Amino acid sequence: MKYTTIEGIRLRLSPPDTTKVHWVGQNEVLEQLLACWLVLGEGDLPLCPRLVGKPGTGKTTLAMAAAQKLNLPLYIYQCTMDTRPEDLIISPVLSEGGKIEYQASAVVSAMIEGGVCILDEGNRMSEKSWASLAPLLDHRRYVESIIAGIRIPAHPHFRCCVTMNDDASTYELPDYILSRVQPLIEIEFPPREEELEILQYCIPFAPETLLQKTVDFLQQAHQLHLDISPRDGVQMLRYILKRQKQSSASVDTLWEEAVKKIVGPEGLNLKELQKKKRTHLQNETPTQDLDELFLTNLDQLSSWISDPPPHLKKKFEELLQSEEDKDSTWDEDDWDEDEY
Ligand SMILES: Nc1ncnc2c1ncn2[C@@H]1O[C@H](COP(=O)(O)OP(=O)(O)OP(=O)(O)O)[C@@H](O)[C@H]1O
Ligand SMILES: [Mg+2]
Incomplete structure (x- = not known):
């Protein structure tokens, strides 16, 4: 001490x-x-x-x-x-x-x-x-x-x-x-080559085919903007390799088991998981104010502007209405004829 x-x-x-x-890539x-x-x-x-x-x-x-x-x-x-x-x-x-x-x-x-x-x-x-x-x-x-x-x-x-x-x-x-x-x-999430290197570094004894399968899975998740990280990949690999020591099940069966236990059962179909995430966001009760709502859903914002989900439509209309009200208030109260 x-x-x-x-x-x-x-x-x-x-x-x-x-x-x-050891930091890999992203120099x-x-x-x-x-x-x-x-x-x-x-x-x-x-x-x-x-x-x-x-x-x-x-x-x-x-x-x-x-x-x-x-x-x-x-x-x-x-x-x-x-x-x-x-x-x-x-x-x-x-x-x-x-x-x-x-x-x-x-x-x-x-x-x-x-x-x-x-x-x-x-x-x-x-x-x-x-x-x-x-x-x-x-x-x-x-x-x-x-x-x-x-x-x-x-x-x-x-x-x-x-x-x-x-x-x-x-x-x-x-x-x-x-x-x-x-x-x-x-x-950001790493690109494919770097993600493979991270997994290789963290689990050097993992077989190449399993590493490739895990990276493919992670990269697909990143493309779909799902929060599945290199850490999840490392945990999945560790779990599969440990289970292989005591089980005669095939790698594919253990792979599915690992996905279910680490990412959740929805992880077996990433596209479906993304759809669910979207629906969940759209059905959320809008208790927040607009600023907060936008800040917490930045990656959704551009699609919302062109096609707002039902619960946001009302918010957009309210916002537009309040802007119009402000304009009309300004017209009446702020116009000072003497000045112009
Ligand atoms: N570029 C990288 N180089 C080396 N290891 C990496 C890299 N990116 C992620 N990892 C590995 O991914 C795992 C998670 O990393 P870390 O704990 O630093 O993430 P974090 O962003 O701090 O996560 P959290 O937000 O949960 O605290 C670690 O096992 C780490 O070794
Ligand atoms: Mg951390």
Whole structure:
């Protein structure tokens, strides 16, 4: 266990994460992230980008690989809805002999050690918790611990990024936070060759035919805009190979079993699954306002504009009507004859 002292307060540091990862393909996003962390000279500051993409597309792996490339110790803070501001900074813990010690979070440990901190799944965390990191994410580069009564400055080598899932909660963060976690680096599903390489890297002992079958399945899912990720592919392969050790069933039977158990029974017919997803979206009760509805269904938007589903038709009409009302209100009230 490592300790340090700041303003006379002894802090127990969290250990770094030493998991080794290997980033396959998509070199562009790796370079973008590394560029964000460059410091070009005195007066320059590193950026804290947000890595956004569907679940399982490799956001956390990318950030880990970038930290590894810089040879800096890596700290990962798993953000949740329950994360409290003090959890992100310093928490009192009971140590041997019943004494209270101050435990530095992964964020603060990275700040002190000059490491990389990944704020993982940052969109899950409340605004209140984010607010405690606001000074860290701008030119001040420090945090304040209410519990220990100290201010902790970040080491010059400290680097940070946030991973976020591509869902509605990402847009619920207030602008003053989003403006501090810039730029946005989008992680897409990989192209076929790279997806094959990812699976090969994760399961090097998988037979080629099974790898090809899994990649075909994943690529078809990506084309249909279904949320089936490389991670699902890795899990399916692992499951099939484990089941083969105890079962004499054919590969095709085990394949179907794996799809059903990992993606769900609908995964056996991806086109049908896509249709169901569409119908589900169209039948959703429109409880949200239009802005929110559009933001949560961005990939549907262009088709909706030309052919709105029944429940949206009414919303569109209401919107048009309210715009017309605004125009007519302006005509009556805002026209000042004296001015013209
Ligand atoms: N380009 C890639 N290079 C290497 N591994 C990858 C790549 N893309 C995905 N993977 C693999 O896919 C799996 C999921 O990756 P990861 O956990 O980083 O995704 P994520 O986007 O952070 O997911 P979540 O949103 O659920 O946190 C891991 O096993 C990882 O090794
Ligand atoms: Mg992740």
